[in-house]
Amino acid sequence: MTSLIRSYGDRSLRSLVDLDRGLVSREIYVNEDIYKMELEQVFTRAWLFIGHESQVPNPGDFVVSRMGEEEVILVRDRKSHLHVFLNTCRHRGMKVCRYDDGNTLVFTCPFHGWSYDTDGRLVGVPYYDAAYKGDMDKSEWGLPEVAQMSNYYGSIWATWDRSAPSFEDYLGPYADTVRRAFQSSDGEDNGVELFNPVYKWRIPCNWKFPGFSFDGDRAHAAMTHRSINVAAIGPQGDANGGSRAPIRAPFPYSDYEMTTPELGHGGHNAIYEQPGVAPYKDTWFTEPGVDDYFRETRERKREKYKDSYIVGETALIWPNVNIQPHRILLWHPHAPGVTESWRAYPIDRAAPQFVKDAQRRYMMRYGGPCGLTESDDMENWNYASAASVGTVAKRYPYNFIMGAGHAWTDDHAAPGMTLNYEVAEENQRSRLRRWLEFMEAGSWDDIYPVNPVSTARADATKAKSEA
Amino acid sequence: MTDGEAKYTEAVVGSPITAAPNDAVMITDLPEGTQVRLRNGNIVEITANPRDGGWIFVKIVENANDPNTVGDEDMAFCVDVIDVVKRA
Numbered sequence: 001m002t003s004l005i006r007s008y009g010d011r012s013l014r015s016l017v018d019l020d021r022g023l024v025s026r027e028i029y030v031n032e033d034i035y036k037m038e039l040e041q042v043f044t045r046a047w048l049f050i051g052h053e054s055q056v057p058n059p060g061d062f063v064v065s066r067m068g069e070e071e072v073i074l075v076r077d078r079k080s081h082l083h084v085f086l087n088t089c090r091h092r093g094m095k096v097c098r099y100d101d102g103n104t105l106v107f108t109c110p111f112h113g114w115s116y117d118t119d120g121r122l123v124g125v126p127y128y129d130a131a132y133k134g135d136m137d138k139s140e141w142g143l144p145e146v147a148q149m150s151n152y153y154g155s156i157w158a159t160w161d162r163s164a165p166s167f168e169d170y171l172g173p174y175a176d177t178v179r180r181a182f183q184s185s186d187g188e189d190n191g192v193e194l195f196n197p198v199y200k201w202r203i204p205c206n207w208k209f210p211g212f213s214f215d216g217d218r219a220h221a222a223m224t225h226r227s228i229n230v231a232a233i234g235p236q237g238d239a240n241g242g243s244r245a246p247i248r249a250p251f252p253y254s255d256y257e258m259t260t261p262e263l264g265h266g267g268h269n270a271i272y273e274q275p276g277v278a279p280y281k282d283t284w285f286t287e288p289g290v291d292d293y294f295r296e297t298r299e300r301k302r303e304k305y306k307d308s309y310i311v312g313e314t315a316l317i318w319p320n321v322n323i324q325p326h327r328i329l330l331w332h333p334h335a336p337g338v339t340e341s342w343r344a345y346p347i348d349r350a351a352p353q354f355v356k357d358a359q360r361r362y363m364m365r366y367g368g369p370c371g372l373t374e375s376d377d378m379e380n381w382n383y384a385s386a387a388s389v390g391t392v393a394k395r396y397p398y399n400f401i402m403g404a405g406h407a408w409t410d411d412h413a414a415p416g417m418t419l420n421y422e423v424a425e426e427n428q429r430s431r432l433r434r435w436l437e438f439m440e441a442g443s444w445d446d447i448y449p450v451n452p453v454s455t456a457r458a459d460a461t462k463a464k465s466e467a
Numbered sequence: 468m469t470d471g472e473a474k475y476t477e478a479v480v481g482s483p484i485t486a487a488p489n490d491a492v493m494i495t496d497l498p499e500g501t502q503v504r505l506r507n508g509n510i511v512e513i514t515a516n517p518r519d520g521g522w523i524f525v526k527i528v529e530n531a532n533d534p535n536t537v538g539d540e541d542m543a544f545c546v547d548v549i550d551v552v553k554r555a
């Protein structure tokens with residue numbers, strides 16, 4: 001394998017990502033050196049989605065999650081504090097937790113028996129007095145804990161980087177979107193729980209294929225999802241043309257690709273032309289009683305938000321998680337050409353069981369490894385990856401030209417956002433730009449609050465839109 | 468070889484060097500409240516059992532060498548639990 005990267009901070013990556021012309025070398029999706037550098041430069045720095053507090057309601061509850069390639073444990077300790085630890089013993093590295101989830105008093109390593117309390121302290125070492133003879137201070141050998149953890153309205157996020165900005169600052173204009181994604185359907189904060197277990201499966205493609213295109217590739221839907229768009233997997237069955245999306249009442253809005261180029265987040269987001277929330281329209285024709293529940297919660301939400309303009313209901317939060325109402329999509333890097341996909345589904349914690357079941361059935365039909373929509377997507381990501389590794393194939397860059405140079409800003413309707421036509425590749429370019437910044441950065445000082453490069457570009461775009 | 472290990476080997480059949488003697492009690496399913504004897508002679512009561520087969524949380528009930536420790540909380544490793552003296 002050709003070594004492309006000479007050292008961290010090497011600027012040669014820039015020659016592979018030409019965002020002004022919309023040309024991106026396939027190398028960054030297939031090259032092993034670049035992949036390894038991503039694990040260091042992106043995944044030990046960025047805030048990553050870990051899970052939800054509903055997965056660990058009681059002291060001792062734990063669930064295993066991932067940060068990059070590595071397993072971490074989200075655990076509630078005896079005093080009810082949440083922690084995120086690397087799942088590795090400090091003695092010789094064995095996984096201290098080999099279950100996906102459960103409840104425990106301690107994590108006892110199956111190798112030599114070191115035992116860690118749920119707050120991460122090393123509390124048990126076999127033969128401690130007889131064999132170590134006081135040479136080892138147990139307090140220095142606890143489980144490695146993340147540098148920062150945030151419980152954001154019930155959702156748990158973490159970073160290995162002490163100098164990363166606060167999670168809310170990291171989200172920037174998308175903070176509100178993430179907050180709302182964890183509200184119940186009546187608009188109450190921290191109102192959901194996740195279905196257990198989380199769906200997990202591996203697909204043969206680079207993590208950036210799904211990670212950078214979700215909520216940034218509307219152009220694929222007409223072709224890729226042509227069949228599922230009429231296959232009646234939606235809650236309304238074959239009413240409404242068999243659409244996969246629920247029926248919604250009309251509400252005046254315009255749809256855009258929106259992104260925060262200096263932070264890397266973005267979504268397909270609406271700007272509403274009037275304040276408030278659309279009235280409810282029945283859609284659960286295949287599941288009796290469910291509409292009654294959602295109609296009633298919608299009325300409460302409408303009352304609560306009658307004066308608010310809502311911007312941004314979905315978002316790809318840099319680098320690898322897509323947050324939507326009822327769906328959280330995660331793409332963990334596993335190898336240059338292998339991605340571990342996770343799907344977590346939030347549902348109103350207070351909903352009656354039959355509503356939760358109905359929502360779960362809909363999500364199972366829709367997403368995940370056997371859901372029909374994402375089966376369509378996986379075909380494309382997987383075969384595009386396979387057709388991009390060849391020596392000749394790599395001579396041909398990917399084309400990210402769609403909408404380049406046609407973005408604008410709207411400080412009144414969508415402060416902090418860059419907008420483009422609803423079918424564009426603005427969000428993908430935005431993620432690639434942020435990717436480049438992370439890959440080149442020596443520390444968070446170089447990439448927050450904004451990288452001078454992206455600031456200059458954003459200013460140029462703005463100037464163009466005002467001209 | 469330390470004294471402790473020498474003692475263990477006497478109890479092990481067909482395995483000359485090991486720190487996992489066969490005279491230890493299986494602790495995995497011992498309920499809280501059970502009193503057990505440790506290899507050092509102490510009697511302790513199980514206060515919590517993670518049921519991982521490795522460790523139990525205990526409270527010291529008898530310590531002939533240092534009676535001041537009675538009531539102290541500690542952890543005991545599986546190979547050091549050699550007898551059940553009182554069932555819960």
Ligand code: FES
Nearest residue numbers: 089091092109112
């Ligand atoms: S590797 Fe965990 S106790 Fe040795």
Ligand SMILES: [Fe+2]
Nearest residue numbers: 111112485487
């Ligand atoms: Fe062995």
